[in-house]
Amino acid sequence: MAVEKLFESENFLIVNKPFDMYINSDDENEKNTVTYHVASPDSHLSSSLFPLHFVQRLDYATSGVLCIAKNKSSAARAGKLFEKRLTMKYYLAVVRGHVAFEVADIEFNVGVDPTTADSSHRMSALTTSEASERCLQSRHAHTRALRLETGYYDNRPVSVLLLKPVTGRRHQLRVHCSAVGHTILGDYTYSGTRDSMPHRMFLHATRLVLPLPEEPLDIQTAEPFFSDPKFSSKWRSDTAYYKYRNKEDFKGVCDILNKSYVIGVQYKMYKM
Template identity: 45%
Template sequence: MIPLTKQASTQASKCFEKRQTEKYYLALVEENVLEINASIGKDSRPEFEKIRMCTESSKFCAFPKSALTKVLLLERGYYKNQPVSKVLLYPMTGRRHQLRIHCKLIGHTILGDFTYCDVRDEDLRRMFLHAFRLKVPCALENIDIKTKDPFTENEDNLWKVKETFYSLDDGIRVIDNSLL
Protein backbone atom coordinates (compact mmCIF):
# COMPACT_ATOMS: atom_id res chain seq x y z
CA MET A 1 0.00 0.00 0.00
CA ILE A 2 1.47 3.33 -1.06
CA PRO A 3 -0.41 6.48 0.02
CA LEU A 4 -0.55 9.19 -2.60
CA THR A 5 -0.99 12.14 -0.24
CA LYS A 6 0.38 13.16 3.16
CA GLN A 7 -3.16 13.10 4.58
CA ALA A 8 -3.73 9.53 3.35
CA SER A 9 -0.36 8.48 4.78
CA THR A 10 -1.20 9.97 8.19
CA GLN A 11 -4.63 8.30 8.31
CA ALA A 12 -3.29 4.92 7.20
CA SER A 13 -0.48 5.10 9.79
CA LYS A 14 -3.05 5.79 12.52
CA CYS A 15 -5.04 2.71 11.44
CA PHE A 16 -1.91 0.56 11.79
CA GLU A 17 -1.01 2.11 15.17
CA LYS A 18 -4.53 1.53 16.52
CA ARG A 19 -4.46 -2.06 15.16
CA GLN A 20 -7.51 -1.42 12.99
CA THR A 21 -6.00 -3.07 9.92
CA GLU A 22 -6.72 -6.63 8.88
CA LYS A 23 -3.94 -8.65 7.26
CA TYR A 24 -4.25 -12.05 5.59
CA TYR A 25 -1.25 -14.13 4.53
CA LEU A 26 -0.80 -17.35 2.61
CA ALA A 27 1.95 -19.82 3.43
CA LEU A 28 3.11 -23.28 2.50
CA VAL A 29 4.00 -25.06 5.73
CA GLU A 30 5.16 -28.48 6.75
CA GLU A 31 1.65 -29.97 7.34
CA ASN A 32 -1.53 -29.17 9.50
CA VAL A 33 -3.09 -26.18 11.39
CA LEU A 34 -4.97 -24.41 14.31
CA GLU A 35 -4.96 -21.26 16.49
CA ILE A 36 -1.66 -20.28 18.05
CA ASN A 37 -1.45 -18.21 21.21
CA ALA A 38 2.16 -17.75 22.39
CA SER A 39 3.98 -14.65 23.52
CA ILE A 40 6.98 -13.57 21.45
CA GLY A 41 10.16 -11.82 22.57
CA LYS A 42 13.73 -11.23 21.45
CA ASP A 43 16.13 -14.16 21.33
CA SER A 44 18.75 -13.06 23.86
CA ARG A 45 21.58 -15.28 22.61
CA PRO A 46 24.35 -13.02 21.25
CA GLU A 47 24.46 -14.75 17.86
CA PHE A 48 20.70 -14.24 17.33
CA GLU A 49 19.73 -11.09 19.24
CA LYS A 50 19.54 -8.84 16.17
CA ILE A 51 18.06 -11.52 13.90
CA ARG A 52 15.68 -13.90 15.67
CA MET A 53 12.71 -13.74 17.94
CA CYS A 54 11.42 -16.64 20.07
CA THR A 55 8.42 -17.71 22.10
CA GLU A 56 8.09 -17.37 25.85
CA SER A 57 8.73 -21.10 26.23
CA SER A 58 12.38 -20.54 25.29
CA LYS A 59 14.79 -19.87 28.15
CA PHE A 60 16.39 -17.25 25.87
CA CYS A 61 13.18 -15.21 25.42
CA ALA A 62 13.57 -11.61 26.56
CA PHE A 63 10.63 -9.20 27.04
CA PRO A 64 7.85 -11.44 25.65
CA LYS A 65 4.62 -9.80 24.46
CA SER A 66 1.33 -11.60 23.81
CA ALA A 67 0.76 -12.81 20.26
CA LEU A 68 -2.22 -14.56 18.66
CA THR A 69 -2.50 -15.99 15.15
CA LYS A 70 -5.55 -17.59 13.51
CA VAL A 71 -4.60 -20.39 11.10
CA LEU A 72 -6.88 -22.17 8.64
CA LEU A 73 -5.91 -25.19 6.55
CA LEU A 74 -6.86 -24.52 2.91
CA GLU A 75 -5.15 -27.35 1.01
CA ARG A 76 -2.87 -30.32 1.49
CA GLY A 77 -0.49 -31.48 -1.15
CA TYR A 78 3.13 -31.86 -2.16
CA TYR A 79 5.90 -29.42 -2.97
CA LYS A 80 8.86 -31.09 -4.65
CA ASN A 81 7.29 -34.41 -3.59
CA GLN A 82 7.36 -33.42 0.13
CA PRO A 83 4.05 -33.20 2.07
CA VAL A 84 3.04 -29.60 2.75
CA SER A 85 -0.10 -27.62 3.54
CA LYS A 86 -1.34 -24.29 2.24
CA VAL A 87 -2.70 -22.20 5.10
CA LEU A 88 -4.41 -18.85 5.54
CA LEU A 89 -2.79 -16.90 8.38
CA TYR A 90 -4.45 -14.02 10.19
CA PRO A 91 -2.29 -12.29 12.83
CA MET A 92 -4.50 -10.90 15.59
CA THR A 93 -1.45 -9.07 16.97
CA GLY A 94 1.52 -7.62 15.12
CA ARG A 95 4.75 -8.99 16.55
CA ARG A 96 8.01 -9.14 14.62
CA HIS A 97 8.26 -12.51 12.82
CA GLN A 98 5.00 -13.59 14.48
CA LEU A 99 3.72 -15.83 11.69
CA ARG A 100 7.10 -17.46 11.15
CA ILE A 101 7.64 -18.16 14.86
CA HIS A 102 4.11 -19.40 15.48
CA CYS A 103 4.31 -21.82 12.55
CA LYS A 104 7.66 -23.12 13.82
CA LEU A 105 6.25 -23.45 17.36
CA ILE A 106 3.62 -25.95 16.22
CA GLY A 107 6.17 -27.86 14.15
CA HIS A 108 5.15 -26.54 10.73
CA THR A 109 7.93 -24.28 9.58
CA ILE A 110 7.23 -22.11 6.54
CA LEU A 111 9.06 -23.48 3.51
CA GLY A 112 12.19 -21.50 2.72
CA ASP A 113 12.32 -19.79 6.13
CA PHE A 114 16.03 -20.34 6.68
CA THR A 115 16.08 -18.15 9.82
CA TYR A 116 13.76 -20.48 11.73
CA CYS A 117 14.04 -23.87 10.02
CA ASP A 118 16.46 -26.60 11.01
CA VAL A 119 17.04 -27.80 7.44
CA ARG A 120 18.10 -25.71 4.45
CA ASP A 121 16.74 -26.57 1.03
CA GLU A 122 19.00 -24.53 -1.23
CA ASP A 123 16.70 -25.23 -4.19
CA LEU A 124 13.88 -23.11 -2.74
CA ARG A 125 13.84 -19.74 -4.49
CA ARG A 126 12.02 -17.84 -1.74
CA MET A 127 10.27 -18.04 1.60
CA PHE A 128 6.78 -19.36 0.97
CA LEU A 129 4.98 -16.66 2.95
CA HIS A 130 2.85 -14.24 0.93
CA ALA A 131 0.92 -11.13 2.03
CA PHE A 132 -2.38 -11.88 0.30
CA ARG A 133 -4.85 -9.26 1.55
CA LEU A 134 -4.74 -5.96 3.45
CA LYS A 135 -7.76 -4.06 4.76
CA VAL A 136 -7.31 -0.54 6.14
CA PRO A 137 -10.40 1.37 7.34
CA CYS A 138 -9.22 4.93 6.56
CA ALA A 139 -11.55 7.90 6.89
CA LEU A 140 -10.72 8.98 3.33
CA GLU A 141 -11.33 5.56 1.82
CA ASN A 142 -11.78 1.99 3.01
CA ILE A 143 -8.88 0.10 1.47
CA ASP A 144 -9.18 -3.60 0.63
CA ILE A 145 -6.28 -4.89 -1.48
CA LYS A 146 -5.90 -8.50 -2.65
CA THR A 147 -3.01 -10.02 -4.57
CA LYS A 148 -2.79 -13.08 -6.74
CA ASP A 149 -2.28 -16.44 -5.00
CA PRO A 150 1.24 -17.58 -5.92
CA PHE A 151 0.69 -21.05 -4.43
CA THR A 152 -1.37 -22.68 -7.16
CA GLU A 153 -0.49 -25.42 -9.60
CA ASN A 154 -0.80 -22.89 -12.44
CA GLU A 155 1.68 -20.49 -10.81
CA ASP A 156 4.14 -23.07 -9.50
CA ASN A 157 4.33 -26.48 -11.17
CA LEU A 158 6.23 -27.94 -8.18
CA TRP A 159 3.07 -27.54 -6.00
CA LYS A 160 0.61 -30.42 -6.38
CA VAL A 161 -2.74 -30.25 -4.55
CA LYS A 162 -3.93 -33.52 -3.02
CA GLU A 163 -7.06 -32.26 -1.21
CA THR A 164 -8.84 -28.93 -0.83
CA PHE A 165 -10.69 -27.93 2.34
CA TYR A 166 -11.53 -24.27 1.56
CA SER A 167 -11.21 -21.90 -1.37
CA LEU A 168 -9.47 -18.63 -0.52
CA ASP A 169 -12.76 -16.71 -0.41
CA ASP A 170 -14.41 -19.37 1.81
CA GLY A 171 -11.31 -19.40 4.04
CA ILE A 172 -11.52 -15.64 4.54
CA ARG A 173 -15.21 -15.99 5.47
CA VAL A 174 -14.36 -18.69 8.03
CA ILE A 175 -11.61 -16.53 9.58
CA ASP A 176 -13.87 -13.45 9.58
CA ASN A 177 -16.70 -15.40 11.25
CA SER A 178 -14.30 -16.63 13.95
CA LEU A 179 -13.54 -12.99 14.81
CA LEU A 180 -17.17 -12.16 15.62
Protein backbone atom coordinates in the same frame (compact mmCIF):
# COMPACT_ATOMS: atom_id res chain seq x y z
CA MET B 1 12.34 -7.79 -10.57
CA ALA B 2 9.43 -5.41 -11.25
CA VAL B 3 7.27 -3.93 -8.49
CA GLU B 4 3.59 -4.05 -9.46
CA LYS B 5 1.44 -1.08 -8.46
CA LEU B 6 -1.90 -2.31 -7.13
CA PHE B 7 -3.47 1.04 -6.20
CA GLU B 8 -2.54 4.72 -6.21
CA SER B 9 -4.26 7.87 -5.00
CA GLU B 10 -3.22 11.28 -3.68
CA ASN B 11 -2.57 9.75 -0.28
CA PHE B 12 -1.45 6.15 -0.80
CA LEU B 13 0.57 3.92 -3.05
CA ILE B 14 0.02 0.19 -2.61
CA VAL B 15 2.33 -2.25 -4.34
CA ASN B 16 2.88 -5.98 -4.70
CA LYS B 17 6.37 -6.43 -3.23
CA PRO B 18 8.40 -9.25 -4.82
CA PHE B 19 10.04 -11.85 -2.60
CA ASP B 20 13.73 -11.38 -1.74
CA MET B 21 13.57 -7.59 -2.02
CA TYR B 22 14.28 -4.92 0.60
CA ILE B 23 11.74 -2.19 1.26
CA ASN B 24 14.43 0.48 1.39
CA SER B 25 18.13 0.91 2.05
CA ASP B 26 20.51 3.62 3.23
CA ASP B 27 22.98 2.39 0.62
CA GLU B 28 22.47 4.66 -2.39
CA ASN B 29 23.89 1.94 -4.65
CA GLU B 30 21.38 -0.71 -3.55
CA LYS B 31 18.89 -1.22 -6.37
CA ASN B 32 17.02 -4.23 -4.97
CA THR B 33 14.52 -2.12 -3.03
CA VAL B 34 10.89 -1.16 -3.41
CA THR B 35 11.77 2.53 -3.19
CA TYR B 36 14.27 2.25 -6.03
CA HIS B 37 11.55 0.84 -8.31
CA VAL B 38 8.66 3.14 -7.38
CA ALA B 39 10.38 6.41 -6.37
CA SER B 40 13.78 7.97 -5.74
CA PRO B 41 16.21 5.76 -3.78
CA ASP B 42 16.22 8.22 -0.85
CA SER B 43 12.42 8.53 -0.68
CA HIS B 44 12.28 6.75 2.68
CA LEU B 45 14.35 9.57 4.24
CA SER B 46 12.76 12.70 5.71
CA SER B 47 15.34 14.78 3.79
CA SER B 48 13.99 13.53 0.46
CA LEU B 49 12.18 15.98 -1.83
CA PHE B 50 9.38 13.41 -2.20
CA PRO B 51 9.42 11.32 0.98
CA LEU B 52 7.40 8.12 1.30
CA HIS B 53 6.08 6.76 4.60
CA PHE B 54 5.90 3.01 5.12
CA VAL B 55 2.94 2.33 7.39
CA GLN B 56 3.68 -1.40 7.50
CA ARG B 57 6.69 -3.65 6.91
CA LEU B 58 7.30 -6.91 5.08
CA ASP B 59 10.35 -9.10 5.58
CA TYR B 60 12.94 -9.30 2.82
CA ALA B 61 11.80 -12.83 1.91
CA THR B 62 8.04 -12.11 2.15
CA SER B 63 6.10 -10.95 -0.88
CA GLY B 64 2.75 -9.22 -1.24
CA VAL B 65 0.65 -6.18 -0.45
CA LEU B 66 2.66 -3.26 0.92
CA CYS B 67 1.02 0.05 1.85
CA ILE B 68 2.96 3.29 1.44
CA ALA B 69 1.63 6.72 2.47
CA LYS B 70 2.55 9.74 0.36
CA ASN B 71 2.30 12.31 3.15
CA LYS B 72 2.57 12.52 6.94
CA SER B 73 -1.14 13.01 7.61
CA SER B 74 -2.09 9.90 5.60
CA ALA B 75 0.67 7.94 7.34
CA ALA B 76 -0.68 9.03 10.73
CA ARG B 77 -4.27 8.02 9.86
CA ALA B 78 -3.22 4.60 8.59
CA GLY B 79 -0.77 4.15 11.46
CA LYS B 80 -3.55 4.63 14.00
CA LEU B 81 -5.58 1.87 12.36
CA PHE B 82 -2.64 -0.53 12.60
CA GLU B 83 -1.99 0.55 16.20
CA LYS B 84 -5.62 -0.03 17.20
CA ARG B 85 -5.71 -3.36 15.31
CA LEU B 86 -8.51 -2.17 13.05
CA THR B 87 -6.78 -3.30 9.87
CA MET B 88 -7.10 -6.83 8.53
CA LYS B 89 -4.14 -8.60 6.91
CA TYR B 90 -4.35 -12.00 5.27
CA TYR B 91 -1.39 -14.11 4.19
CA LEU B 92 -1.12 -17.24 2.08
CA ALA B 93 1.53 -19.65 3.35
CA VAL B 94 2.81 -23.09 2.44
CA VAL B 95 4.17 -24.88 5.51
CA ARG B 96 6.06 -28.11 6.05
CA GLY B 97 3.96 -31.12 7.09
CA HIS B 98 0.23 -31.88 7.06
CA VAL B 99 -1.44 -29.84 9.81
CA ALA B 100 -3.99 -31.67 11.96
CA PHE B 101 -6.22 -28.67 12.68
CA GLU B 102 -8.79 -26.95 10.50
CA VAL B 103 -8.74 -23.69 12.46
CA ALA B 104 -6.12 -22.65 15.01
CA ASP B 105 -5.38 -19.73 17.28
CA ILE B 106 -1.69 -19.34 18.08
CA GLU B 107 -1.08 -17.05 21.04
CA PHE B 108 2.53 -17.61 22.01
CA ASN B 109 4.36 -14.46 23.06
CA VAL B 110 7.07 -13.35 20.64
CA GLY B 111 10.37 -11.87 21.77
CA VAL B 112 14.01 -11.53 20.82
CA ASP B 113 16.20 -14.59 20.43
CA PRO B 114 19.19 -13.72 22.67
CA THR B 115 21.64 -15.45 20.35
CA THR B 116 20.90 -12.77 17.73
CA ALA B 117 19.99 -9.90 20.06
CA ASP B 118 22.73 -7.65 18.66
CA SER B 119 21.52 -8.03 15.09
CA SER B 120 17.76 -8.55 15.68
CA HIS B 121 17.76 -11.06 12.85
CA ARG B 122 15.75 -13.69 14.67
CA MET B 123 12.80 -13.74 17.06
CA SER B 124 11.56 -16.48 19.37
CA ALA B 125 8.23 -17.82 20.67
CA LEU B 126 7.57 -18.23 24.38
CA THR B 127 6.04 -21.71 24.38
CA THR B 128 6.79 -22.71 27.99
CA SER B 129 7.74 -20.85 31.15
CA GLU B 130 11.17 -22.49 30.98
CA ALA B 131 11.72 -20.91 27.55
CA SER B 132 11.85 -17.34 28.92
CA GLU B 133 15.66 -17.33 28.77
CA ARG B 134 15.43 -18.00 25.03
CA CYS B 135 12.76 -15.33 24.43
CA LEU B 136 13.67 -11.89 25.74
CA GLN B 137 11.35 -8.87 26.04
CA SER B 138 8.44 -11.00 24.86
CA ARG B 139 5.06 -9.47 24.01
CA HIS B 140 1.65 -10.99 23.39
CA ALA B 141 1.18 -12.20 19.82
CA HIS B 142 -1.88 -13.74 18.19
CA THR B 143 -2.23 -15.46 14.81
CA ARG B 144 -5.32 -17.17 13.37
CA ALA B 145 -4.85 -19.98 10.85
CA LEU B 146 -7.16 -21.85 8.48
CA ARG B 147 -6.14 -25.03 6.65
CA LEU B 148 -6.92 -24.64 2.95
CA GLU B 149 -5.25 -27.64 1.32
CA THR B 150 -2.75 -30.40 1.94
CA GLY B 151 -0.40 -31.82 -0.63
CA TYR B 152 3.19 -32.61 -1.46
CA TYR B 153 6.05 -30.38 -2.57
CA ASP B 154 8.94 -32.28 -4.09
CA ASN B 155 7.29 -35.44 -2.67
CA ARG B 156 7.33 -34.10 0.90
CA PRO B 157 4.13 -33.26 2.83
CA VAL B 158 3.09 -29.62 2.99
CA SER B 159 -0.06 -27.65 3.84
CA VAL B 160 -1.48 -24.43 2.42
CA LEU B 161 -2.67 -22.10 5.18
CA LEU B 162 -4.52 -18.81 5.36
CA LEU B 163 -2.89 -16.76 8.14
CA LYS B 164 -4.30 -13.68 9.81
CA PRO B 165 -2.00 -11.82 12.24
CA VAL B 166 -4.19 -10.21 14.90
CA THR B 167 -1.13 -8.54 16.39
CA GLY B 168 1.89 -7.28 14.47
CA ARG B 169 5.11 -8.55 16.00
CA ARG B 170 8.36 -8.86 14.07
CA HIS B 171 8.52 -12.19 12.17
CA GLN B 172 5.29 -13.20 13.95
CA LEU B 173 3.88 -15.55 11.31
CA ARG B 174 7.20 -17.25 10.70
CA VAL B 175 7.86 -17.69 14.42
CA HIS B 176 4.36 -18.98 15.18
CA CYS B 177 4.38 -21.48 12.33
CA SER B 178 7.76 -22.78 13.44
CA ALA B 179 6.61 -22.94 17.09
CA VAL B 180 3.70 -25.27 16.24
CA GLY B 181 5.95 -27.57 14.22
CA HIS B 182 5.09 -26.37 10.70
CA THR B 183 7.86 -24.10 9.49
CA ILE B 184 7.07 -22.10 6.36
CA LEU B 185 8.43 -23.77 3.22
CA GLY B 186 11.73 -22.17 2.26
CA ASP B 187 12.20 -20.33 5.57
CA TYR B 188 15.96 -20.64 5.90
CA THR B 189 16.13 -18.75 9.20
CA TYR B 190 13.44 -20.54 11.22
CA SER B 191 14.25 -23.99 9.88
CA GLY B 192 17.69 -23.72 11.45
CA THR B 193 19.21 -23.10 7.96
CA ARG B 194 18.01 -26.54 6.77
CA ASP B 195 15.27 -25.47 4.34
CA SER B 196 17.45 -24.06 1.57
CA MET B 197 16.32 -25.94 -1.54
CA PRO B 198 13.10 -24.05 -2.50
CA HIS B 199 13.68 -20.96 -4.65
CA ARG B 200 11.80 -18.70 -2.21
CA MET B 201 10.06 -18.55 1.15
CA PHE B 202 6.38 -19.30 0.61
CA LEU B 203 4.75 -16.51 2.59
CA HIS B 204 2.71 -13.89 0.70
CA ALA B 205 0.66 -10.95 2.01
CA THR B 206 -2.36 -11.52 -0.23
CA ARG B 207 -4.95 -9.05 1.10
CA LEU B 208 -4.95 -5.84 3.15
CA VAL B 209 -8.09 -4.11 4.43
CA LEU B 210 -7.68 -0.52 5.66
CA PRO B 211 -11.00 0.92 6.93
CA LEU B 212 -10.09 4.58 6.40
CA PRO B 213 -13.30 6.65 6.78
CA GLU B 214 -12.56 8.91 3.81
CA GLU B 215 -10.82 6.29 1.65
CA PRO B 216 -11.60 2.68 2.63
CA LEU B 217 -9.17 0.30 0.96
CA ASP B 218 -9.44 -3.43 0.30
CA ILE B 219 -6.44 -4.44 -1.81
CA GLN B 220 -5.70 -7.97 -2.97
CA THR B 221 -3.10 -9.59 -5.19
CA ALA B 222 -3.50 -12.53 -7.51
CA GLU B 223 -2.63 -15.98 -6.18
CA PRO B 224 1.19 -16.09 -6.10
CA PHE B 225 2.29 -19.72 -5.77
CA PHE B 226 0.37 -22.03 -8.09
CA SER B 227 0.90 -19.61 -10.99
CA ASP B 228 4.65 -20.00 -10.48
CA PRO B 229 5.99 -22.90 -12.60
CA LYS B 230 8.88 -23.39 -10.18
CA PHE B 231 6.34 -24.28 -7.49
CA SER B 232 3.56 -25.91 -9.51
CA SER B 233 5.96 -28.32 -11.21
CA LYS B 234 6.83 -29.78 -7.79
CA TRP B 235 3.32 -29.62 -6.28
CA ARG B 236 0.89 -32.50 -5.93
CA SER B 237 -2.47 -31.98 -4.23
CA ASP B 238 -3.77 -34.36 -1.58
CA THR B 239 -6.94 -32.82 -0.10
CA ALA B 240 -8.48 -29.42 -0.93
CA TYR B 241 -10.68 -28.23 1.94
CA TYR B 242 -11.67 -24.87 0.44
CA LYS B 243 -11.58 -23.05 -2.87
CA TYR B 244 -9.19 -20.11 -2.53
CA ARG B 245 -7.15 -19.57 -5.68
CA ASN B 246 -9.20 -16.80 -7.30
CA LYS B 247 -9.90 -13.44 -5.66
CA GLU B 248 -13.56 -14.04 -4.82
CA ASP B 249 -12.89 -17.45 -3.31
CA PHE B 250 -10.03 -15.97 -1.30
CA LYS B 251 -12.35 -13.34 0.17
CA GLY B 252 -14.68 -16.19 1.09
CA VAL B 253 -12.06 -18.03 3.13
CA CYS B 254 -11.11 -14.74 4.79
CA ASP B 255 -14.73 -14.46 5.95
CA ILE B 256 -14.54 -17.99 7.34
CA LEU B 257 -11.39 -17.18 9.30
CA ASN B 258 -13.02 -14.03 10.72
CA LYS B 259 -15.72 -16.12 12.39
CA SER B 260 -15.36 -17.18 16.00
CA TYR B 261 -14.71 -20.83 16.82
CA VAL B 262 -17.61 -23.06 15.76
CA ILE B 263 -18.32 -26.45 17.34
CA GLY B 264 -17.62 -29.25 14.90
CA VAL B 265 -14.42 -27.99 13.30
CA GLN B 266 -10.99 -29.42 14.09
CA TYR B 267 -9.91 -26.57 16.34
CA LYS B 268 -6.60 -26.09 18.13
CA MET B 269 -5.50 -23.44 20.60
CA TYR B 270 -1.77 -22.94 21.08
CA LYS B 271 -1.08 -20.97 24.23
CA MET B 272 1.43 -21.18 27.05
